[in-house]
Amino acid sequence: xxxxxxxLRFLFLVLILFSxxxxxxxxxxxxxxxxxxxQSPSExxxxxxxxxxKIRVGGMVKKKxxxxxxxxxxxxxxxxxxxxxxxxxxxxxxLFAEGKGVVVEGFLKDRNYFSATKILAKHDENxxxxxxxxxxxxx
Amino acid sequence: xxxxxIGYYSLILGLIFSIYLCVIAxxxxxxxxxxxxxxxxxxxxxxxxxxxISFLSLIMSFIKSDFSNETVFNxxxxxxxxxxxxxxxxxxxxxxxxxxxxxxxxxIFLFLIKSREQPKKYxxxxxxxxxxxxxxxxxxxxxxxxPFNYLFPIPSEGLGLNPILQDPALAIHPPLLYLxxxxxxxxxxxxxxxxxxxxxxxxxxxHIKKWVLISWVFLTIxxxxxxxxxxxxxxxxxxxxxxxxxNVSLMPWLTLTALLHCILVLxxxxxxxSWVVILSITxxxxxxxxxxxxRSGILNSVHTFANDPARxxxxxxxxxxxxxxxxxxxxxxxxxxNRDTNxxxxxSKESSILVNNxxxxxxxxxxxxxxxxxxxxxxxxxxxxxVGPPFYHKLITPFLAPFLLFMAFGxxxxxxxxxxxNKSLLIIFLVISVTLTFLxxxxxxxxxxxxxxxxxxxxxxFFTTSKELFFKKFNxxxxxxxxxxxxxxxxxILFNGILSSEITTNIKVGERYNYKDGEIFFExxxxxxxxxxxxxxxxxxxxxxxxxxVELNPExxxxxxxxxxxxxxxxxxxxxxDRFLVMNIVxxxxxxxxxxxxKPFMLWIWISVLIISLGGLMSVSKKKI
Numbered sequence: 164x165x166x167x168x169x170x171l172r173f174l175f176l177v178l179i180l181f182s183x184x185x186x187x188x189x190x191x192x193x194x195x196x197x198x199x200x201x202q203s204p205s206e207x208x209x210x211x212x213x214x215x216x217k218i219r220v221g222g223m224v225k226k227k228x229x230x231x232x233x234x235x236x237x238x239x240x241x242x243x244x245x246x247x248x249x250x251x252x253x254x255x256x257x258l259f260a261e262g263k264g265v266v267v268e269g270f271l272k273d274r275n276y277f278s279a280t281k282i283l284a285k286h287d288e289n290x291x292x293x294x295x296x297x298x299x300x301x302x
Numbered sequence: 303x304x305x306x307x308i309g310y311y312s313l314i315l316g317l318i319f320s321i322y323l324c325v326i327a328x329x330x331x332x333x334x335x336x337x338x339x340x341x342x343x344x345x346x347x348x349x350x351x352x353x354x355i356s357f358l359s360l361i362m363s364f365i366k367s368d369f370s371n372e373t374v375f376n377x378x379x380x381x382x383x384x385x386x387x388x389x390x391x392x393x394x395x396x397x398x399x400x401x402x403x404x405x406x407x408x409x410i411f412l413f414l415i416k417s418r419e420q421p422k423k424y425x426x427x428x429x430x431x432x433x434x435x436x437x438x439x440x441x442x443x444x445x446x447x448x449p450f451n452y453l454f455p456i457p458s459e460g461l462g463l464n465p466i467l468q469d470p471a472l473a474i475h476p477p478l479l480y481l482x483x484x485x486x487x488x489x490x491x492x493x494x495x496x497x498x499x500x501x502x503x504x505x506x507x508x509h510i511k512k513w514v515l516i517s518w519v520f521l522t523i524x525x526x527x528x529x530x531x532x533x534x535x536x537x538x539x540x541x542x543x544x545x546x547x548x549n550v551s552l553m554p555w556l557t558l559t560a561l562l563h564c565i566l567v568l569x570x571x572x573x574x575x576s577w578v579v580i581l582s583i584t585x586x587x588x589x590x591x592x593x594x595x596x597r598s599g600i601l602n603s604v605h606t607f608a609n610d611p612a613r614x615x616x617x618x619x620x621x622x623x624x625x626x627x628x629x630x631x632x633x634x635x636x637x638x639x640n641r642d643t644n645x646x647x648x649x650s651k652e653s654s655i656l657v658n659n660x661x662x663x664x665x666x667x668x669x670x671x672x673x674x675x676x677x678x679x680x681x682x683x684x685x686x687x688x689v690g691p692p693f694y695h696k697l698i699t700p701f702l703a704p705f706l707l708f709m710a711f712g713x714x715x716x717x718x719x720x721x722x723x724n725k726s727l728l729i730i731f732l733v734i735s736v737t738l739t740f741l742x743x744x745x746x747x748x749x750x751x752x753x754x755x756x757x758x759x760x761x762x763x764f765f766t767t768s769k770e771l772f773f774k775k776f777n778x779x780x781x782x783x784x785x786x787x788x789x790x791x792x793x794x795i796l797f798n799g800i801l802s803s804e805i806t807t808n809i810k811v812g813e814r815y816n817y818k819d820g821e822i823f824f825e826x827x828x829x830x831x832x833x834x835x836x837x838x839x840x841x842x843x844x845x846x847x848x849x850x851x852v853e854l855n856p857e858x859x860x861x862x863x864x865x866x867x868x869x870x871x872x873x874x875x876x877x878x879x880d881r882f883l884v885m886n887i888v889x890x891x892x893x894x895x896x897x898x899x900x901k902p903f904m905l906w907i908w909i910s911v912l913i914i915s916l917g918g919l920m921s922v923s924k925k926k927i
Binding site: 182186187189190193194197198199200201219229231232233234235236252253254255256257259260 | 675
């Protein structure tokens with residue numbers, strides 16, 4: 164009924180469509196499992212269920228809260244309403260200091276303890292991550 | 303003061319020349335004479351000259367630290383070394399746009415000289431499209447980011463340049479990247495012109511190929527330099543972070559690479575015409591989107607110089623105009639020539655190039671979604687998310703192995719219809735690659751099957767291309783070199799990823815830290831002062847498992863203008879591995895936070911990218927066959 168060429172074209176089209184759908188599906192699937200959400204200490208306090216997934220927490224490093232020993236660094240992140248204790252072992256960016264904004268990435272142990280795997284680098288002293296700004300309500 | 307005025311007025315003159323050029327070009331377009339009006343080339347040259355004068359005068363203002371100029375005031379300081387005063391000219395928003403403009407005008411001038419054998423109407427159309435972009439950028443510079451704004455009263459001191467940018471790489475990374483980005487503007491203009499003139503043909507393919515190659519080479523090297531810079535300056539010890547700012551430079555590279563391959567099909571077979579045009583439009587659009595995302599302050603990074611919404615909106619509107627214009631032209635004028643597009647035999651060079659393009663488009667969509675989705679979500683909801691390296695690794699690495707295999711097979715195939723030759727040799731190569739990989743990996747990695755497949759594929763490409771390079775009469779040496787470079791690139795990255803090791807600890811002066819393979823001894827610190835920063839230099843002795851001692855002296859710099867602390871990693875590079883030590887300070891504490899990394903084959907990543915670019919360069923210089 165149809166020529167060989169038409170059949171071949173049809174096959175080709177189906178193949179393209181199939182691969183496009185497959186790749187979109189793949190991308191969306193892994194996007195779902197690899198997204199890192201950002202939360203403020205207050206949001207964590209009001210969590211009903213603790214998530215086991217990696218999250219980011221941002222706020223200010225509380226004054227006089229940093230303590231260091233050879234294996235790890237402990238400090239408190241605050242959004243001036245609620246606080247969360249953070250333990251971290253790894254490289255610290257230079258702009259990490261008391262009273263400055265910070266974003267950490269890692270896992271929640273419970274509503275008060277956070278184990279960080281990364282402190283995110285920032286590029287200058289005046290810079291405040293937009294997430295932190297929002298969490299602190301600064302405009 | 304004077305330089306300032308000269309710079310400003312030459313910019314305006316440049317804009318006037320643009321408009322005048324358009325008028326003359328349209329007149330010449332309609333007249334019957336076959337030769338291009340020589341005035342057009344002269345005018346284009348004058349336009350270029352004025353932009354150069356403007357750029358030079360901005361450099362002069364920077365050298366003389368003329369703080370009556372707002373750009374200089376915001377980005378320079380009298381104590382800054384001369385080298386960074388000059389390089390700082392394009393290390394800020396206004397200056398970098400001026401550079402962009404300079405490259406735009408340079409490219410159209412070069413295009414006009416180099417395209418003498420091409421039809422007149424096609425050349426004029428290209429000029430008109432390019433002038434449209436140039437006028438857009440002139441307006442953008444003059445209206446929203448004038449580099450020659452006055453300040454009064456004149457401040458006695460400037461604000462200084464971000465110390466992260468005070469690095470030799472600043473001198474060459476942006477210009478090379480821009481040559482690549484802006485080079486794609488010529489491809490964009492030329493392909494639109496060719497569409498309107500119905501000139502998309504084998505001859506056009508041959509002529510535009512050089513331009514594609516040139517921008518591809520510049521873009522490749524430009525991205526690599528940025529990567530090297532991030533590696534030693536940001537102190538993380540990695541070379542690619544899948545940061546949005548990096549991704550936006552990778553996206554045009556992917557489409558340009560796809561274009562580079564399918565232009566060959568156009569050149570040899572006159573097929574895939576629409577696809578070539580679509581890729582040309584996409585490449586330049588992605589370059590513009592990159593500029594928009596980076597400059598508008600949506601993405602936060604070292605590249606974001608200022609947060610001015612007006613600029614973002616201007617680029618966005620300009621971008622939309624260009625996209626709609628180009629798509630409109632494409633749909634109105636494009637005539638599919640059906641001469642021999644339909645009869646692709648499945649086993650032929652052209653279908654293997656199509657396969658390459660499919661892979662490129664897949665990689666592009668992964669990077670695009672990973673980069674844009676978080677921004678999109680931020681705009682439509684309040685949710686803040688980020689997409690990290692695992693996302694990209696998970697989606698890209700599984701497809702890398704078949705991609706590498708196709709890269710090895712594809713170039714061996716002939717045009718139109720082909721069969722696989724030397725089957726036995728290929729099978730031998732495959733067996734060698736798999737065994738070699740298995741022997742190497744047996745003891746190191748946990749994810750044996752996955753890495754064996756991936757690295758075998760890379761070795762397979764490595765062997766087949768090496769054989770081509772060393773034992774065959776060179777029929778397509780540039781391709782063989784580029785593909786060989788790519789195999790080396792993937793191998794270095796994979797082994798670098800698998801074999802890298804890292805130690806972080808907090809340590810006081812005089813202490814020793816023992817880890818499983820050796821010892822780090824923090825001997826002492828020394829303070830030094832330079833014109834624009836003070837620094838603490840750490841003296842470390844690292845003993846590795848073979849008892850070999852390496853001295854590393856990382857530095858912490860306290861810049862005074864602006865007040866910023868930076869860490870300068872100390873890197874000992876050898877052919878086989880890089881040893882990387884960076885230290886950080888936590889204010890008010892006697893502990894230093896240090897990170898020691900051993901990164902095998904780091905040097906080879908850079909070398910292989912250079913080899914890939916060399917392949918491109920050789921293809922540019924190749925005579926017509």
